Amino acid sequence: MKPILRNIIAVIVGLILGSTVNMILITIGNSMFPIEGIDINDMNAYASIMPTLEAHYFLFPFLGHAIGTFIGALVAAVIPVSYKMKFALGIGCFFLLGGIYMNYLLPGPTWFTVADIVLAYIPMAWLGGKLALKFSKKS
Template structure:
């Protein structure tokens, strides 16, 4: 497969799989840590209106969704990319971080969460996903049959 095709595929699959992981955790988070009584989380308007009811525990799954979604996408992109694997991992991290920045303007989340999310969930997890992919590929290339 040509390098360009592999690299485009790495970006597309990294974004898709990262988004699936993110949304899966967001959707299941309410089952593990229920939203506050009276909070409407079914619409963006309801979420905005009820954000003041949320406690710190209600932000655990959104953080995990952002971090693990970025990690999964970056890991996959770096595994698939034909070249510049860390750049592709960081590209996925930057794309998800852009989404996090936009989200911070759309939802009135507490400042502590916005800072924690933007600093800890995106670029560090992209770095970790990229490094893990490089390590896995190095280990796989050292295995002889």
């Protein structure tokens, strides 16, 4: 397979798998810790209650962002022939932009916003890239 095609596939598969893992974890969190009396599909109502939520409501969103980014970056770094870490970090940057946007739409407590932006994206993409590099050195 041509390298450019593998690179395109790496990005697409990394984004799809990372997003899927993210949404699965957020859905699990919403079922484990439902927010009573609010329609989570109503963005305005959801945004108004976000700053008042307790810490456990933010566990699964953080895990979704971190693990989703990690899986997406890992997959995106395993598939291409070269520039593996660049693909991993590219996925991390993409998810970081999404995280910044979501924190703008649904602003939570400052501690969560800082932890999410600083810890969930670029560091997890870097870890995914490093693990992918270890896989490729063994094969």
